[in-house]
Amino acid sequence: MNMICESEKLDDYLLELNEVNYSNPIIGAKVDELFNPSQTDIEKAKVAFEFVRDEISHSWDIQGKRITCNASDVLAYKEGICYAKSNLLASLLRSQGIPTGFCYQRLMLFDTPEKGYCIHALNAVFLKSLNKWVRLDARGNKKGIDAQFSIDEEKLAFPTHEELDEKDYPLIYVKPHPKTIAVLEEHSDALEMYKHHLPESL
Secondary structure, eight states, rough: OOEEESSSSSGGGGOOOOSTTTHHHHHHHHHHOOOOOTHHHHHHHHHHHHHHHEEEHHHHHHHHOOOOOOOHHHHHHHOOHHHHHHHHHHHHHHTTTOEEEEEEEEEESSSSSGGEEEEEEEEEETTTTTTEEEEEEOOBBBBBOOOOSSSSSSOOOOOOOGGTTOOEEEEEESOHHHHHHHHHHHOOOHHHHHTSSSSSSS
């Protein structure tokens, strides 16, 4: 898939946002723990990706009701859905001057079209040493899901089945899509939100 940048300015993918609040002290402490000046951008991207994938629980997997959104809250509570986890990964990498954007897929919410669709969030990271964007999905692995850090062939959490009306959106967004932030702000029970209220398209 040919990815399309929403902005031609790489610096736009380094901006601090409400949701990507990397000057927050809790983010700063984690940054100091994860990164050091001797690491390459590839090494930093891998470390950050694996931390968010493995150490931040996906709300649905743990059946947690708490809704997190801003990167600092996701880190503090160590849980969130994919929208929240993508905010944290973007925050960690942008703090290191690594351009990071937001990408989306339209997927079946569960296992059949009849059970509805949802928008799934992941990240695209620009690795200057390779001069290319790489998509990474830090949703969290479990049985049947095996997302990995890969700079060659994508190893995302979910393949898209176009024949079932799933799709990959090619745009790399500078900010989280407003629909994803709105749903996090409008609900108070993550499980109820996940089952019934996630956006179905962008």
